[in-house]
Amino acid sequence: MIRKVKPEIRVVGFDDGTFSFSFKAERRKTVLFGVVMKGSKEVVGAVSRWITVDGTDVTEKLIDAVVNSRFKDLRVIMLKGITYGGFNVVDLDALHRETGLPVIVVVRKRPDLKAMELALKKHFPDWLERVELLRKAPPLFEMIPGKLYVQALGLPVETAFQIVRVTTKTGLIPEPLRLAHIMASAFMTGESKRE
Template structure:
């Protein structure tokens, strides 16, 4: 897939940050996803929501529907995900997500994933583990973003250097980008009645 060319990354670039609410592991329930529309790391412009099944296989399509159905779509320039999976092991195909929305995707994680451990967990729990693992592999190389507290990213539809610049630009109040931090706070508050600290 061709990468979006950011000649200049503006300080108020519109970012959609997505995180999931707390959920009961290995349950047969839906989990809330919250998307926050941010201008850089400063201004919250909107909130989107959808639900996905815990340990299901619908996260990619539910996020595509949420994004493409949003009135913010024309302003959005990038999608930022808190990890590759939501609701346990409901894996997002970031290549598909980028292609179907026309937006680059940046996955943000705080620690370098232990890929072998993830593969073993999938193999142990899911009959379709090979399909889930292929989606994880498709997300590509993990890149370290240097900052005060280094974090790690995977990308689709955007050069890693551009993605790293957007991550740094939007990391204004904690060690993670503001769109994801606020999505986490909102999702926790809606699910639990009160958010629990920072993301």
């Protein structure tokens, strides 16, 4: 339980690497990269795993990256959305339960769940299981009107907002997520892409 949000709270933020359409067709892998930080100021380390593009292994890989890392003092997991590697959907309940850590999802645009459901139904035989993971995710709260949205599991949404503020240095995205995006993108393409 997080009683007080300290400026140096230990957070791991995850993002995935870019991939091409051929990766989707061939069910190839992309990198899942996590940056461990003290608040927004100090990078403590990093973790990485490979996930299948449009697969179903992202939850298992996130759990493995957190539980089997040397970083035993993590307080929060941050995700940049709940779909990685295309439509590899995170089971937020399982991630929270298996790691024992609160999960904060941060997105810049409100997801269009109806469009996502239609795409899943059209392209995946197991679409119903994937849609169920989307539907059972916690409610989306608008932190900055029209610009930043947050979902919180295992902690009150106000505490999640505080953690997002404490871990953000420049712009809207918390540093662990911003740096994970840069690293994952550079790893897959040779250089980082614009946020």
